[in-house]
Amino acid sequence: xxxxxxxxxxxxxxxxxxxxxxxxxxxxxxxxxxxxxxxxxxxxxxxxxxxxxxxxxxxxxxxxxxxxxxxxxxxxxxxxxxxxxxxxxxxxxxxxxxxxxxxxxxxxxxxxxxxxxxxxxxxxxxxxxxxxxxxxxxxxxxxxxxxxxxxxxxxxxxxxxxxxxxxxxxxxxxxxx
Numbered sequence: 347x348x349x350x351x352x353x354x355x356x357x358x359x360x361x362x363x364x365x366x367x368x369x370x371x372x373x374x375x376x377x378x379x380x381x382x383x384x385x386x387x388x389x390x391x392x393x394x395x396x397x398x399x400x401x402x403x404x405x406x407x408x409x410x411x412x413x414x415x416x417x418x419x420x421x422x423x424x425x426x427x428x429x430x431x432x433x434x435x436x437x438x439x440x441x442x443x444x445x446x447x448x449x450x451x452x453x454x455x456x457x458x459x460x461x462x463x464x465x466x467x468x469x470x471x472x473x474x475x476x477x478x479x480x481x482x483x484x485x486x487x488x489x490x491x492x493x494x495x496x497x498x499x500x501x502x503x504x505x506x507x508x509x510x511x512x513x514x515x516x517x518x519x520x521x522x523x
Contacts, residue, residue: 352411353446357454360408362517369403380425393427400430414440415451462509469502 352360370378377396380389400406410429413419418428419436426433440447477491 347405347407349407349410352407353450355408355411357412357415358517360412363405363408364412366518367403367405368409369399373399378427389424393424393432396427397430397432400427403430406430410436410439414443414447415454458509458513462506465502465506465509469499469506472499472502 347355347363373396377392377399380393384392400409403409406429408429410431413428413431413436417440418426419431419433419438419440421434421437421441424432424434426436428436431439472495475495477488477495
């Protein structure tokens with residue numbers, strides 16, 4: 347993906363691309379972060395090595411974009427590399443693109459995830475209800491209440507299943523028919 351494409355791509359897609367194709371997955375994780383006791387000269391050499399790995403990475407732009415969205419980097423401390431940029435470079439880029447980043451972070455908020463949570467809570471609530479206690483009417487209403495409750499549970503379960511299926515397909519998971 348190009349830098350322009352990643353700016354308009356949702357977080358989940360960027361993360362999937364990184365998980366599937368990042369060069370750093372085979373490198374030592376410590377390469378990307380400066381240790382507390384590490385000298386500046388040693389860190390500069392390791393930082394250059396890390397940036398070199400990033401330079402040839404097919405998902406470098408996606409990694410940089412996620413680093414910016416995550417707020418990585420610090421203006422005052424050079425202690426990391428992500429997406430081919432040092433921590434101070436990330437902080438400067440984040441400042442320069444603050445308005446755009448605010449908008450994409452807002453767009454990344456997972457409304458489907460919140461909906462799934464709400465549906466799961468409602469499902470648990472419905473499943474725990476006593477059909478006799480929902481309405482007055484005694485034994486004659488018990489069967490109707492149970493049927494109504496079962497239909498609501500089935501509808502909630504179907505909604506949850508549909509959202510999960512769409513999310514899994516979007517993330518590239520194999521969806522069973």
